[in-house]
Amino acid sequence: xxxxxxxxxxxDELDAARHGAAPPQLVDCRSAAEFAGGHVPGSVNxxxxxxxxxxxxxxPSRPVVFICASGRRASIAAGLAExxxxxxxxxGGIGAWTTSGRPLVGARRPTWSxxxxxxxxxxxxxxxxxxxxxxxxxxxxxxxxxLGIGLAVAAxxxxxxxxxxxxxxxxxxxxx
Numbered sequence: 001x002x003x004x005x006x007x008x009x010x011x012d013e014l015d016a017a018r019h020g021a022a023p024p025q026l027v028d029c030r031s032a033a034e035f036a037g038g039h040v041p042g043s044v045n046x047x048x049x050x051x052x053x054x055x056x057x058x059x060p061s062r063p064v065v066f067i068c069a070s071g072r073r074a075s076i077a078a079g080l081a082e083x084x085x086x087x088x089x090x091x092g093g094i095g096a097w098t099t100s101g102r103p104l105v106g107a108r109r110p111t112w113s114x115x116x117x118x119x120x121x122x123x124x125x126x127x128x129x130x131x132x133x134x135x136x137x138x139x140x141x142x143x144x145x146x147l148g149i150g151l152a153v154a155a156x157x158x159x160x161x162x163x164x165x166x167x168x169x170x171x172x173x174x175x176x
Contacts, residue, residue, distance in 0.1 A: 006075055006079065006087065006088070006089050007087065007088040007089070008071070008088065008089050008090075008091035009065065009088045009089070009090060009091060010091055010092075010096070010100075011090065011091075011092070011096050011097045011099075011100040011102055012100065014026075014040075014065055014090055014097075015100075015102060017063075017065070018041075018042060022062070022063070023042070024062065024063035024064055024065045024086075024088070025044075025058060025059060025062050025063070025064040025065070026040055026042050026043035026044065026064075026065050026067060027043065027044060027045075027046050027058065027064055027065070027066050027067065027077065028040065028043040028044065028045050028046070028066075028067045028068070029045075029046060029047060029048040029051065029066055029067065029068050029073050029074055029076075029077040030045070030047065030048075030067075030068050030069055030073065030094075030113070031047050031113060031114050031167065031172065032045060032047065032167075032172065032173060033112075033113075033114070033171065033172040033173075034069065034113055035106075036106060037106075038094070038098075038104030038105070038106055039067075039094070039104055039105060039106055040067055040090075040094070040097055040102075040104065040105075041103065041104075041105045043067060044057070046058075046077075048068070048073045048074075048076055048077045051076075051077045062086075063086035063087075063088070064086065064087055064088070065087075065088045065089070065090055066087070066088070066089050066090070067089075067090045067093060067094065067097075068090075068093050068094070069093045069094050069095065069113070070092065070093040070094075070095060071089055071090065071091060071092055071093045074089040074090060074093060075089050114163050114166055114167060114172065115163070117163075117166050117172075118160060118162050118163050118166065121162065121166075122147055122151060122162075125143055125144070125147050126143070126144040126147055126148075128140075128143060129141060129142070129143025129144040129145075129147065130143075130144055150162070
């Protein structure tokens with residue numbers, strides 16, 4: 001499915017629909033940590049990585065609106081979920097929702113997305129390996145080389161082991 005065919009709705013339209021006669025299902029496809037950091041009232045969390053496995057959690061007889069941080073992951077999730085259902089994406093994501101002055105529920109301390117955590121760890125390890133190779137011993141160069149190979153394999157396989165490990169960390173688990 002092409003992203004251009006996915007219907008996009010504004011925060012104003014979503015807010016009106018939420019309070020209408022037949023409110024849509026709201027599916028937040030961000031990570032559990034991002035969801036716990038604040039979400040649209042009434043939304044449920046199905047991370048985009050779990051979407052295929054959890055399609056049964058979505059009622060195809062009701063309209064559904066997918067939500068993420070900016071709209072990119074929601075577009076992917078909507079593409080996976082669309083099967084004749086009335087599917088839409090919140091245009092601009094959570095950022096547009098809050099910019100329009102609407103509240104989030106469950107907001108707690110800000111959290112980093114899994115992607116941001118992966119980039120941070122990769123950057124720190126590459127810097128340590130590079131500095132170690134320059135200042136200590138040339139064998140430290142294996143760290144950024146191994147990191148680069150790992151990231152390339154993760155991209156090719158579309159499966160990042162580091163991201164999977166980070167999702168299991170206590171700070172990334174949803175608090176009950």
